Amino acid sequence: MLDRLREKIIEFRDLRDWEQFHDPKNLAEAIAIESGELLENFLWKTCSDSRNLSSDAVVSIGEEIADIAIFLTILAHEMNLNIEEIVDRKLKLNEDRYPVEISRGSAEKRP
Amino acid sequence: MLDRLREKIIEFRDLRDWEQFHDPKNLAEAIAIESGELLENFLWKTCSDSRNLSSDAVVSIGEEIADIAIFLTILAHEMNLNIEEIVDRKLKLNEDRYPVEISRGSAEKRP
Amino acid sequence: MLDRLREKIIEFRDLRDWEQFHDPKNLAEAIAIESGELLENFLWKTCSDSRNLSSDAVVSIGEEIADIAIFLTILAHEMNLNIEEIVDRKLKLNEDRYPVEISRGSAEKRP
Amino acid sequence: MLDRLREKIIEFRDLRDWEQFHDPKNLAEAIAIESGELLENFLWKTCSDSRNLSSDAVVSIGEEIADIAIFLTILAHEMNLNIEEIVDRKLKLNEDRYPVEISRGSAEKRP
Numbered sequence: 001m002l003d004r005l006r007e008k009i010i011e012f013r014d015l016r017d018w019e020q021f022h023d024p025k026n027l028a029e030a031i032a033i034e035s036g037e038l039l040e041n042f043l044w045k046t047c048s049d050s051r052n053l054s055s056d057a058v059v060s061i062g063e064e065i066a067d068i069a070i071f072l073t074i075l076a077h078e079m080n081l082n083i084e085e086i087v088d089r090k091l092k093l094n095e096d097r098y099p100v101e102i103s104r105g106s107a108e109k110r111p
Numbered sequence: 112m113l114d115r116l117r118e119k120i121i122e123f124r125d126l127r128d129w130e131q132f133h134d135p136k137n138l139a140e141a142i143a144i145e146s147g148e149l150l151e152n153f154l155w156k157t158c159s160d161s162r163n164l165s166s167d168a169v170v171s172i173g174e175e176i177a178d179i180a181i182f183l184t185i186l187a188h189e190m191n192l193n194i195e196e197i198v199d200r201k202l203k204l205n206e207d208r209y210p211v212e213i214s215r216g217s218a219e220k221r222p
Numbered sequence: 223m224l225d226r227l228r229e230k231i232i233e234f235r236d237l238r239d240w241e242q243f244h245d246p247k248n249l250a251e252a253i254a255i256e257s258g259e260l261l262e263n264f265l266w267k268t269c270s271d272s273r274n275l276s277s278d279a280v281v282s283i284g285e286e287i288a289d290i291a292i293f294l295t296i297l298a299h300e301m302n303l304n305i306e307e308i309v310d311r312k313l314k315l316n317e318d319r320y321p322v323e324i325s326r327g328s329a330e331k332r333p
Numbered sequence: 334m335l336d337r338l339r340e341k342i343i344e345f346r347d348l349r350d351w352e353q354f355h356d357p358k359n360l361a362e363a364i365a366i367e368s369g370e371l372l373e374n375f376l377w378k379t380c381s382d383s384r385n386l387s388s389d390a391v392v393s394i395g396e397e398i399a400d401i402a403i404f405l406t407i408l409a410h411e412m413n414l415n416i417e418e419i420v421d422r423k424l425k426l427n428e429d430r431y432p433v434e435i436s437r438g439s440a441e442k443r444p
Contacts, residue, residue, distance in 0.1 A: 002113055002116075005113075005195060005198055005199075008199075008202060009198075009202065012202055012205065012206070015211050015215075016209060016211060016214045016215050016216070017215050017216040018214075018216075018218070020216070021218045021377045023158040023159065023161050023162050024153060024161040024162065024164070024172070025153040025156060025157075025158045025160075025161035026158060026161075026376060026377055028146075028149050028150045028152070028153050028161075029150065029251065029254075029372055029375070029376050030376060031146050031149060031150075031179065032143075032146040032147060032149070032150050032251075032254050032258075032369060032372060033369045033370075033372055033373050033376060034369075035139075035142050035143040035146040035369065036143060036254075036365060036366045036367075036368065036369020036370065036372075037366075037369065038139050038142060038143070039139045039140065039142075039143050039362055039365060039366055039369075040366045041139070042135060042136040042139050042362070043359060043362050043363060043366060044329035044354045044359055045136060046136075046268070046269050047134040047136045047137060047268050047269065048134065049136075050134050050135040050136035050137075050139075051134050051135065053135070053190075058190055058192070061135070061190060061192075062187075062190070062192045062197040062200075063197070063201055063204075065183060065186060065187055065192060065194065065197060066194075066197040066198045066200065066201035067201065068142065068179070068183055069183060069194055069197075069198050070198060070201065070202070072176060072179055072180060072183070075176060076173075076176055079164075079169055079172060079173070081169070081172075081173045081176060083176065083177075083180055084116060086173040086174070086176060086177040086180075087116055087120075087177045087180050087181060088116075088119075089173075089174075089177065090174055090177035090178065090181065091119060091120065091123055091181070093174075094123065095123070098127060100126050100127060103127045103129075104126075104127050104128050105127070105128040105129075105131075107129070107132045107266035132266045137265060137266055140261055140264070140265050140362065140365075141265060143258060143261060143362075143365050143369075144258045144259075144261055144262045144265060145258075146258065147254060147255045147256075147257065147258020147259065147261075147365075148255075148258065150251055150254060150255055150258075151255050153251070154248060154251050154252060154255060155243045155248055155440035157379070157380050158379050158380065218377035224335055224338075227335075227417060227420055230421075230424060231420075231424065234424055234427065234428070237433050237437075238431060238433060238436045238437050238438070239437050239438040240436075240438075240440070242438075243440045245380040245381065245383050245384050246375060246383040246384065246386070246394070247375040247378060247379075247380050247382075247383035248380060248383075250368075250371050250372045250374070250375050250383075251372065253368050253371060253372075253401065254365075254368040254369060254371070254372050257361075257364050257365040257368040258365060260361050260364060260365070261361045261362065261364075261365050263361070264357060264358040264361050267358060268358075269356040269358045269359060270356065271358075272356050272357040272358035272359075272361075273356050273357065275357070275412075280412055280414070283357070283412060283414075284409075284412070284414045284419040284422075285419070285423055285426075287405060287408060287409055287414060287416065287419060288416075288419040288420045288422065288423035289423065290364065290401070290405055291405060291416055291419075291420050292420060292423065292424070294398060294401055294402060294405070297398060298395075298398055301386075301391055301394060301395070303391070303394075303395045303398060305398065305399075305402055306338060308395040308396070308398060308399040308402075309338055309342075309399045309402050309403060310338075310341075311395075311399065312396055312399035312400065312403065313341060313342065313345055313403070315396075316345065317345070320349060322348050322349060325349045325351075326348075326349050326350050327349070327350040327351075327353075329351070329354045
C-alpha cells in the first residue's frame, strides 16, 4: 500500500517536472509549513475540545495530514529511505527507550 | 503495509497507556515539533548541499521522518481517518488544482 | 531599547563572521526550529497546566523566547525592516480586521 | 520602545477580551503557526534567491515577522518575562558557548 501510494505520488510529481524543486531542504520546509497549517486547526481550542471536532474540521485536518504524508513520502524517496523500515527501526529504539514498566501512564518522556 | 504499521504503532502506544495524552491538539503539536527537528538537519546548508548528505545525516533524518510518520499515524487513527484514502483524495484535488500543462516546471504554486 | 538589542545581536554575529550563513531563508528556518523547541515545553500538557509552570520550565521557555527574538531581530535587520514600524503597521491592520465590537471575547478569528 | 510596543499590544488584546485564550500553550502554538507562514515565503527558493526578494515579498515577510513579534511579546508578558533581560542573558550564554576564536566562520554550531 505504501509502495502504491509512493508510486502515485512520485508519478504526479514527475509529470509536473517538479523534481528540480524537491531537494531535501525544501521538502523539510514544506513539511514544517504543512505542520503549522495542521496545528492551526487546533489553535485557541483546549485539548478536550480537540477530541470533539465538527465534521468540517475533520475534513480540513484530513487534508493537512495528507499534505504532510505526501511530502514525507517524497522526502523519503529522494533520500532512498524506506518508510516502513525506518518506522520499524524507530519503534525498536523506542521500545528500549521507553520500557513498558517505567513508561506506563507517564508523559514525562516522549512520545 | 500501512495497516500493519498502524497496528504496531497503536499497540506500542496502548501498552504504555499513552492514549490519555494523545488528543489531536497535542498530536498536532508533536508533529510540528518533530518537523522542526527534521528541519534542523538542513539548517545553514544550501539547497544543493542538502542533496549531498553524509550517511550519519541520512540516519538522523530517517529517525525524524519516522517520528513524524508515527505521530501522523496516531493522529489519523484517533480521528478515524484512513491515510490511504485521504492521500488519494488529496492527490485528486491537486490534479485539478495543478493541471499538468500549466504547472509543468513551475514552482509558483505548491506542492 | 530595540535598537540597543539589535546592535548587540548584530555585533555578536559579525564578530563570528556568521553573516554569510544568515540569508533570509535560513533565518526563517532557524525561527521555525526554535518555535518547535519552545512548543516542546508545552507538549502533553493541558492549556491550564501551561498557566502553572515550574520555575525551571519558565527559565527554559525564556531561553527559547530569547532565541526566537534574536533570529527575528537578525532577519528584520537583513531585510532592512524596522520591527517597531512593522508591528505598528500590523496592529493598525488588525484593528480594522478585528473591530472591538465584533471580536470581543471571540476566538473565531486570530489573533 | 519595547515597553511601548508591549503596552500597545496588550491594550489591543485586552480591549478584545482575548486574555482568556492566551494561555502559554496556545501562544506557543500561535508562534509556531506564524513561523510556518513566514517560512512559506521562502519555499522552493534557493538561499541566494532569498537575498533578492521583490518588494511585495518583503511586505508580506514583514507582516509575518510582526505577527511573531506580537505573540512573542504576549507570551513573555503572560510569563512575567522581560524580553530585554532574557535576550541579554541568552547572548551571555552564547558568548561562552561560541567563543569568537573557535566559532568564527563556522556554521557547525548554532546560531
